[in-house]
Amino acid sequence: MTVLKTLKAMAGERERCMYCGDSHGTDIEHFWPKTPYPGRMFGWPNMLLCCTECGRFKGNLFPLDANGLPLLVDPTAVNPWDFLDFNPDTYNFVARFDLATNAPSLHGVKTVELLQLDRREALEAGYRKTHKRILIVVELALQEDTIDADALCEQLDEVDDHGLLGWYRYGTGQNLSPFCELRAKHPEVWAACVAVLT
Incomplete structure (x- = not known):
């Protein structure tokens, strides 16, 4: 249980899933799946906190690139926003467009596909609420003559339930x-x- 407690502490007071940022993280997730990669099972860098739904979608699926490297975004090793984008019209995650390849990020595409981040209604509803709350906080701050940066940061952190x-x-x-x-x-x-807020 020490591993689960540590992962929950790393995920912050809301203990959100490290993949979707929405659902409550309840399970120890093995980034490199246990079945095909048993040698990585107990490695600390391979453990994440994940919700049941993300864990179910991922299962033992684990796409690799031509060099044998993971295409699934590891939120503990990279900034997910380098590969993912939020669509404020649909309130879903999509792959970020990569200017270097003139195409959507392959890591983003595979992550969205695997975790179904673009078609989960519960996620969409949560992201919509958080997005709107964040916008309201910034819009109200802009109406003031001077902005207290500390107070604004605190308000933004308070309303960001989904890591947006x-x-x-x-x-x-x-x-x-x-x-x-x-x-x-x-x-x-x-x-x-x-x-x-970084």
Whole structure:
């Protein structure tokens, strides 16, 4: 049980699944599946906290690239927003467009497919609520003459139930309203939020 407790602590007070960021993390997930890769089973870097649904979708499926490296995004080893994007029109995750290859990120494509991040209604509902709450917090802050960066960071952290702030910091969300206005009009506040919420 020590491993599960440690993983829950790493996932933060909401103990969210490290894959979808929505559901409560309840299971120890082996990034490299146990059955085909028993030698990795007890390696600490191979253990994640995951919800039952993500674990069920993933199972022993584990796509590899031509070099034998995982195509599934490991949220403990890389920034998922380098490969994933949030679609504010559908409230789903999609693969991030990779300018270097002029195509969607293969890691993003495989992660979305495997975990079905683009067709889970419960996820969509949660992401929609969180997205709207985040926008309201920033819009209200922009109405003030001066913005208290610490208070704004605290409010944003409080309403981000699904880890979407990363999309506003690193993904295409930083270029959308009202975040682009916050960056342009209050660069010091933006910098403070990025530093604190990272």
